[in-house]
Amino acid sequence: MNDRERAGGRLAAAFLVLSIAGSVAFAAGFALDASTQILGLGLGTAFLALAGTLVVWSRMLMPHEQVADPHHPLRSPQPLRDEATASLEEGAEQIVGRRRWLVRLGYAALGFLGLAALFPIRSLGPSPAGKVGRSNWRDGLRLVREDGRLVRAGEIDTGSVVTAFPEGFTGRNNENAMANDAVMLVHVDASALQLPAARADWAPQGFIAYSKVCTHAGCPVALYRQGPQQLFCPCHQSTFNVLDGGSVVFGPAARALPQLPLALEADGSLRAGGPLSDAVGPDTWG
Ligand code: FES
Incomplete structure (x- = not known):
């Protein structure tokens, strides 16, 4: 992992944590009857931070170099092919392992956003015992x-x-x-x-x-x-x-x-x- 990827990982993680904080602020604000501005700030932060994560991921964590490999007319011997396959799998495993925590953090951010969305959805139902008209x-x-x-x-x-x-x-x-x-x-x-x-x-x-x-x-x-x-x-x-x-x-x-x-x-x-x-x-x- 090079310096750019390391910095991208840290930045993406910061955005995801910020998104979770925004979702929590929105849910808490809704439960506590906070003003519309506070709710908008929380939800806006959650979505913008998620968008920031995607931008960082695409620009700093996705491979951008173009790789070309000359096509060999002859089939490699089986031991050489097995070795290449094992090497590829090991490499993929390493990449996934390095970013696994980031992926988990991403799932957590989406989960918190989903939970926050339940608060306003719940209030779409019938008014509780006619409370609105009282x-x-x-x-x-x-x-x-x-x-x-x-x-x-x-x-x-x-x-x-x-x-x-x-x-x-x-x-x-x-x-x-x-x-x-x-x-x-x-x-x-x-x-x-x-x-x-x-x-x-x-x-x-x-x-x-x-x-x-x-x-x-x-x-x-x-x-x-x-x-x-x-x-x-x-x-x-x-x-x-x-x-x-x-x-x-x-x-x-x-x-x-x-x-x-x-x-x-x-x-x-x-x-x-x-x-x-x-x-x-x-x-x-x-
Ligand atoms: S809200 Fe329609 S007349 Fe008052």
């Missing part, structure tokens, strides 16, 4: 803003809207849950409310909250139309009535927005009086 809202949780600050009734004028989350479920570790938990808190004129009798006390002093996840296909229902008192989803124009419990006024959504029962505390904070009235998002999430 939120963290429950009785007693106060409403906070995205940065964790308490929502105070005195800060929200009539005709204004605030996106709110359950206290204790915001921040970097809750980014996925926050998408399900987000509610649009609207302050309307209490005398205009037309809520069903069972929800008569769900909107104290005109503070009313609905899930921000559209029941059509899950886009954020991010627009509030103050005039007609409607929440509007920009994806396919589903429109919901703020005053009567979130019924569908227009668009492809087939179900009202889930409403969050609210209670107003003496200190001006708002808290949930129970969970959302229905599953979050489209029915296909349940």
Whole structure:
């Protein structure tokens, strides 16, 4: 083995180890709900390092010299042929033996990549017990803003809207849950409310909250139309009535927005009086 082959072997091994590290990082990131950037970095590293191994192998470890042997018209005697065959087999055995550890490392890298792929494949199945459509809202949780600050009734004028989350479920570790938990808190004129009798006390002093996840296909229902008192989803124009419990006024959504029962505390904070009235998002999430 010459110096070039030795260097190629070391470089290929380094790439394979890097690929294994990338696969492990991807699998761990997926299990720990890491950000998409981290997952992409892990998977990208695994594939790029494998590609690097192939390049090194083809350029530094494969023989490139052209060998020509003149054809002899006469057949060699049998002892000479046996000797040549034995010599060839011994040489091949030596080459395979030298690179066997590298081949094993290659199999290990492919194995780790395959194992890492099982994590996202597993999540392609049915949602675990409808977890996707659930939120963290429950009785007693106060409403906070995205940065964790308490929502105070005195800060929200009539005709204004605030996106709110359950206290204790915001921040970097809750980014996925926050998408399900987000509610649009609207302050309307209490005398205009037309809520069903069972929800008569769900909107104290005109503070009313609905899930921000559209029941059509899950886009954020991010627009509030103050005039007609409607929440509007920009994806396919589903429109919901703020005053009567979130019924569908227009668009492809087939179900009202889930409403969050609210209670107003003496200190001006708002808290949930129970969970959302229905599953979050489209029915296909349940
Ligand atoms: S996702 Fe809201 S209307 Fe389609």
